[in-house]
Amino acid sequence: MKLALRWHVLLIGFVLGTSGAFAAVRPASSTSAAPLAQRPGHAGIASANALATEAGFEVLAKGGNAFDAAVAVASTLSVVEPESSGIGGGFMATMHLAADNRNVFIDAREAAPAAVNPKDYLNPDGTPNRDTALKGPLSAGIPGEPAGLVWIARHYGKLPLAVSLAPAIRTARDGFKPDVRLLGAIQDEQKNLERWPASAAIFLPGGKPPAAGELWRDPEQARTLALLAQYGDSGFYSGETAQKLVDAVRAAGGNWSLQDLASYRVKERLPITVDYRGYKIITAPPPSSGGVAIAEILNILSGFDLDHLDQAHRVHLVIEAMRRAFRDHNDYLGDPDFVKMPLDMLLSPYYADGLRQTILPDKATPSSMLAPSNGQDPGMHTTHFSIIDADGNMVAITSTVNYILGSTFVAQGTGVLLNDEMDDFALVPNKPNVYGLLGSKANAPEPGKRMLSSMSPSIVIGPDRTAVIGSPGGSTIITQVLEGILAFIDGGDAHQVAAKKRFHHQYQPDVVSVEPGAFDPKTSQALTRMGYTLKEREPWGFMNVVIWDRRSNKLDAASDPRRPDGLGKVQ
Template identity: 85%
Template sequence: MRLALRWQVLLWSFLLGAGSAIAADKPIPSTQAVQLAQRPGHAGIASANTLATQAGFEVLAKGGNAFDAAVAVASTLSVVEPESSGIGGGFMATMYVAAGKRTVFVDARETAPAAVNSKDYLNPDGSPNRDTALKGPLSAGIPGEPAGLAWLAKHYGKLPLNVSLAPAIRIASDGFKPDGRLLGSIKEEQNNFARWPASAEKFLPGGKVPAAGEIWRDPGQAHTLELLAKYGEAGFYSGETAQKLVEAVRAAGGNWTLKDLASYRVKERAPLTVDYRGYQVITAPPPSSGGVAIAEILNILSGFDLAKLDEAHRDHLVIEAMRRAFRDHNDYLGDPDFVKVPLNMLLSPYYADGLRQTILPDKATPSSMLAPSNGQDPGMHTTHFSIIDADGNMVAMTCTVNYTLGSTFVAAGTGVLLNDEMDDFALVPNKPNVYGLLGSKANAPEPGKRMLSSMSPSIVIGADRTAVIGSPGGSTIITQVLEGILAVIDGGDAHQAVGKKRFHHQFMPDVVMVEPGAFDAATTNALTQMGHTFKQREPWGFMNVVIWDRRSNKLDAASDPRREDGLGKVQ
């Protein structure tokens, strides 16, 4: 058996070597026209915070569409959920535009500043410097969310930007009561906030963590949002805000310039599309790694009749498909504007056939036999929301500042908490980032380059049902969204999709992370006998899903039950 396994691993290595020379000079063909003639007649929004969901419905009530609502939800999350996202970060969105019956992917990912230097992220001994990669201004990429929100309003919305930003500005000015998750995050990072006066002023008013039940105001961010509302993209990337951002970053040892901000551009890309069991899965292209990995996993699984297998063998095959997709994630993916990503190879059904042949039906493939590397536990951050409006427009948007509370650095005079997305580059090739993910030169930092992301906002369209789905969760985003998609395809409703117990394998570390209750005792024993190793951890993720049953023309929205502060609502 071991000899057969080695031969199959050698076959897979041959396929990888042969395929690595193939590059996609053009985007993989993607189905842009989606024939959904119906309209729901009502709307559904699921987000990580009740105030954000309500902000989305407030904008819909003013005559806005799903894209206006997305601006309202994202900007409100910037105020009330800064531990996960904000205007100092970026987003990726997979969208369906009902008027043109087409899908589009909006890339508002952060970019590296022109003066980026990998040496800034190394210790004297050449090891990764986790502090400069994760804390302070050197860890921050040029934000993309403000430009992305202005882009949505200008190109897809029905309302002026100032109308869609109004709920966030009001909440930041008048204040709100932070939930326990935000207060806990501030407490965890209070020592880092204390390193920078503007950070301490915002997050430690009076020198302490805000108390539960207290009203917390954010006048600095309110003013920055007002300038964005008044002047559009220019209100952030030039003028007063840009000047303050650059001055604050450089004063604290960072390297941003006004030109870095002025040069930022939103990118529209063709989403990836994969067919699986009669459903069309429309998902994120590079610089997201998530959509590629999901498509690769589904392509591998399409060669198995999972419905005829017992739970243990079905889960075994899913785990092995995850393992192989993450192996490719580490080696090939990066910003397509800077490197040739071999999408033709990675998304080919023939490539999936080859990978499928390396999977033994009843034995795990040790990751060490595929390639040596190191890793660690993935983190659980970022945020996602899903929207379907009355006309059938759809937005799956995942927003992030990377790790909890980003860089913990607030630019003085702006209220803007900066991201720490520079850690999502392969700052030191083949060394794990904070999520345990490895990277190659394809994801090395360069001026203006977008760092690789696991964000996987997706739309799933079948003969009778449509789902808008996504989740935060670092590298587990990919497997969460995969498992949610499989639940939808198996007939689950929105609550079943978000509530499904999760498991995760990311190639390295070579363990299957499981939520309590993900596998029963018999399944755990069977998988252990196959050679899988388990690590139980606390429940993870914050999935938000809206499903449209086109037979009954009813919407179903649900927010992840693992956290109490989200809201999925239909009205």
């Protein structure tokens, strides 16, 4: 109990005193030496699907920039990777504008409808109702991705929206062959898809999942994308599409209104920036929890000389920093338009100094000594892609419909598969969501409020190399991106960063998830002696990374090798 008391004294004292993979690089016309290159002269894209990456390059070839390419990649992923993202969901983007050396963050996160009622997500005994939180129209927030794509095209792109959306429209209209991940997702969710006639019509043609190698078309989504291309925001958030969305949601027991759609707005926010060992990390602010947690962890670790530690003690310190950051994630973070958060405290190096003093040199701190709660195993959905264009513009976008195939509910006549992001609210305070994350009243649902996210699209600028990085993976997004950043700082190339073996701790459950092969036997034994419970689990994540070496002026792009359809490509 002395350790727990010390933790709270430090916390209170501070308050009072002072968030189909495919990667390709197009050839450069020349290679430059020192001084450091100011622009790459060629482009790199890493995404979760070959068709999406090629869509990005198609738009670049037509005179577009990284932002136009991002619209093409995201919209194509909506068609070919609906198990992870789509126009029925939302995204967060960290972007670098080379011309004026400016960083921006785009919040296209979903929002709660005005008629949201927390009682809809409770069983009669007061426990969370996982079905209404994860399946069907009540689980869906108002989508942000369509508005976000329009915003990026209009404010930062060079091409008409119709040009950037053309590859996705063509793919949906003419068809494509689903990869093994999409086929597996449809099979896994078949019973839920069968609950909704429009979902079954698209995902279960003839009453069964598509066969491998079979051409699959989505003409309704093609039409919805075409209306978005023609009319911009109003092509989705008002008019024909909006009416169909609301009619379908309400007919199935949901509570959307036309006003919910009409009032949705994209928000530009200042990204979080943290300096660590001579590197500048530009990452996601709330309503993402990822950038705050990553910054807090790096601030804690900055006080240790990790390079001169054996693996066991290095991992020990990283886990303890993760543990403390996730505890703060649960207590403080939410939508900044609704919740006042102590970000100055959480991001302060002085606060990190205090947290660092609570870490014992070779002994685990049980989470029960910080505060009791419960959690469960995190899931592995969402998608991420990274882009650097010839002029040095950079885009890191993490996009999601939340759980596998989102709500499994397709709105009749639209082809839009809705998200199930309502589960990312703290529907029942201090009860875990599907990813095992806890939440307080700061993340409770309210009309128009945006649910907390783990999405952590990031840009890392070092003395002579730059990385664009991110990953899907529920609550593990934060630790994946953190470990990727550390691997990049340690000198790893794009393939090494994406392939690095992973471990994860999120405060509760008090277990270290370990990818097979992450630790050698000696390290595992040492961590166990320190008091850690190690739980081996199947490999996770789908990291996509582009690295610009400004010394050689070469780009390196890689997709996560863990996925059976993963492919890294340089040409």
